[in-house]
Amino acid sequence: MTTTIAVLVGSLRSGASNRALAEAAVALAPEGTELRIVDGLGDVPFYNEDVDQPGTVPATAQALRDAVGAADAVLVATPEHNGTIPAVLKNAIDWLSRPFGAGAVSGLPTAVIGGAHGQYGGVWAQDEARKALGIAGAAVIADATLSVANSSGRFAEAAPLEDPEITAALTSVLGALADAARTAA
Incomplete structure (x- = not known):
């Protein structure tokens, strides 16, 4: 049985370093694990309880819920905007x-x-993403972390998959996440 991990990317910019990190994670998926990047976060309207009612949930929000709900685990790749998570990621967490x-x-x-x-x-x-996800009910793995300083400069020199330090750390995070998903199943 394949373990499925939904990947949320908090950056909408094409060529974003966090998108590259997410794509590297997909390529490094442990055996028996499939990572799926959930696209379209920028198309999900801001959370509004008035439209979060049976029969009125926007299709893009429902697609997000369906993609994550069908997964065994979640990986979030987030940039930092003004010291916190980007609005698009916070909005996705609110819907989820x-x-x-x-x-x-x-x-x-x-x-x-x-x-x-x-x-x-x-x-x-x-840290803010972990906090919001934990309050949302996710089983956050606090010690499965990877923080890439100067990511745009670092990835301009070598793509994440060409950087042994990044691939080792990412492989460790993915292993911990896949193990947690199998244990939870």
Whole structure:
């Protein structure tokens, strides 16, 4: 049986270093594991409980819920915007958290990774993402982390898959996440 991991990328920019990190994760999937990047986060409207009612959930929000709900685990790759997570990622978490206690992310093993321009690799954003995901009900794996400092510069020199330090750290995160998903099953 294949373990499926839904991958959420908090950057909408084409060529974003966090997208490259997510694509590297897909390529490094452990045996028996498939990673699927969930595209279209930018098309999901801002969360509004008025439209989060049976028969009125926007198709893009339902597609997000369906993709994550069908997965065994979640991997989030986030940049840092003004010291926190990007609005598009926070919005996705809001949609995935509802209905409270039974949202699509509820109980799913989840890891957060990412990179940013700064010297700390977006750790504030990653901490905020872990916090929001935990409150949303995800089973956050706190010690499965990867922070890439100066990610755009670093990945300009070598793609994530060409960087042995990145591939080793990413392989470790993916192994922990896949193991947690199999244990939770």
